[in-house]
Amino acid sequence: MKIGITCYPTYGGSGAVATELGLDLAELGHEIHFISYAQPFRLEHFRERIFFHEVEMDHYPLFEHPPYSLALAVAIHDAARNQGLDLVHVHYAIPHATSAWVAEEMLKGERDLKIVTTLHGTDITLVGLHPSFQAITQFSILQSHGLTAVSEFLKERTVEDFAVPGDRIRVIPNFIDPRIFRRDKEPCHRATLAPEGEKILMHISNFRPVKRIPDVVEVFARIDREVPSRLIMVGDGPERPRGMEKAQELGVSDKVLFLGKHQSVDELLACADLFLLPSKNESFGLAALEALACGTPVIASNTGGLPEVIVPGETGFLHPLGAVEEMAESGISLLKDQDRWTRFSKAARADAVERFSNDRIVPMYEDLYRFVVNGA
Numbered sequence: 001m002k003i004g005i006t007c008y009p010t011y012g013g014s015g016a017v018a019t020e021l022g023l024d025l026a027e028l029g030h031e032i033h034f035i036s037y038a039q040p041f042r043l044e045h046f047r048e049r050i051f052f053h054e055v056e057m058d059h060y061p062l063f064e065h066p067p068y069s070l071a072l073a074v075a076i077h078d079a080a081r082n083q084g085l086d087l088v089h090v091h092y093a094i095p096h097a098t099s100a101w102v103a104e105e106m107l108k109g110e111r112d113l114k115i116v117t118t119l120h121g122t123d124i125t126l127v128g129l130h131p132s133f134q135a136i137t138q139f140s141i142l143q144s145h146g147l148t149a150v151s152e153f154l155k156e157r158t159v160e161d162f163a164v165p166g167d168r169i170r171v172i173p174n175f176i177d178p179r180i181f182r183r184d185k186e187p188c189h190r191a192t193l194a195p196e197g198e199k200i201l202m203h204i205s206n207f208r209p210v211k212r213i214p215d216v217v218e219v220f221a222r223i224d225r226e227v228p229s230r231l232i233m234v235g236d237g238p239e240r241p242r243g244m245e246k247a248q249e250l251g252v253s254d255k256v257l258f259l260g261k262h263q264s265v266d267e268l269l270a271c272a273d274l275f276l277l278p279s280k281n282e283s284f285g286l287a288a289l290e291a292l293a294c295g296t297p298v299i300a301s302n303t304g305g306l307p308e309v310i311v312p313g314e315t316g317f318l319h320p321l322g323a324v325e326e327m328a329e330s331g332i333s334l335l336k337d338q339d340r341w342t343r344f345s346k347a348a349r350a351d352a353v354e355r356f357s358n359d360r361i362v363p364m365y366e367d368l369y370r371f372v373v374n375g376a
């Protein structure tokens, strides 16, 4: 098939999933056309059957807010027409599902462009609920020929808050490539990240308030008092200063390393002993899955779709939102018992590969594409 993929190209789970999906689909023989304002961040190397169409934006002085949604609609329209796309798969509803619908309308009578929309998180749980977006989000979702949500939790939210019939949404969870996310990565950066004898705790995100960055630092500080450790903070965003302040306040600044954005998180996760994700809400938690696949147990909040990813007591621990003391206690108990940690690490890897490997999940998207294009 010829498939267009639209996503946010910057660091973030939905862009990562969209890019990995495109790469896997190309390997399976499909022709993939990424359509976005910049090259997706995990799309570094040349790959056969992968194309990139940049959305052109002219900054006319009249536009205080340049209409990206319209420029994207034109780019999808042009790619569909010139490349003969069978469908366009948009990741994150706002504004991608709307732009795809405009492109479909523009092509009416000339060619039939099918739209698949994958709902990822705040497009449903936060941004999409805002009065300025709710109606258009609902309309655009309902116009899509295929709809997926990355967790049961997100499907339920979409049904409840956007009155989308449940049978229109397929839950297709996020996935990992077990060849990339694994424990035995070479070279291992352990020695560079922490002195010998110290454990490595890690957090990866876009540092938005929903990630509760101060909680990450607080859990770390409590663990460090009992088990000497380092905290490696990967990514960047508005909450980075608050995280740094918290580290200062708790006297652990010299043990917290803010690495900034990183392309190959697999190299870092393979050295971590514990991954922390105490988010306020997380429709799936791709970073947690990537950690588990690298054999790194996860301590997270019991919110959103995280219980669908982490098996408490086997691959990690789930605690109520903000329960930093309980989170730290779980971390300490695991890090102090090497045999137990090894059991968790092996179970984390095994469960991630069994339930979420690309070999299992990507065919679910292919199946949906066939259904949408051929009606069977």
Ligand code: GMT
Binding pocket: 008, 011, 012, 013, 014, 015, 017, 120, 121, 122, 123, 150, 174, 210, 281, 282, 283, 284, 285, 286, 287
């Ligand atoms: O929804 C967002 O906030 C953005 C999005 C992203 O691009 O990072 O994150 C969501 O999609 C990821 C990929 O499906 C999920 O792993 C994240 O849990 C989800 N974020 C939230 O629900 C906050």
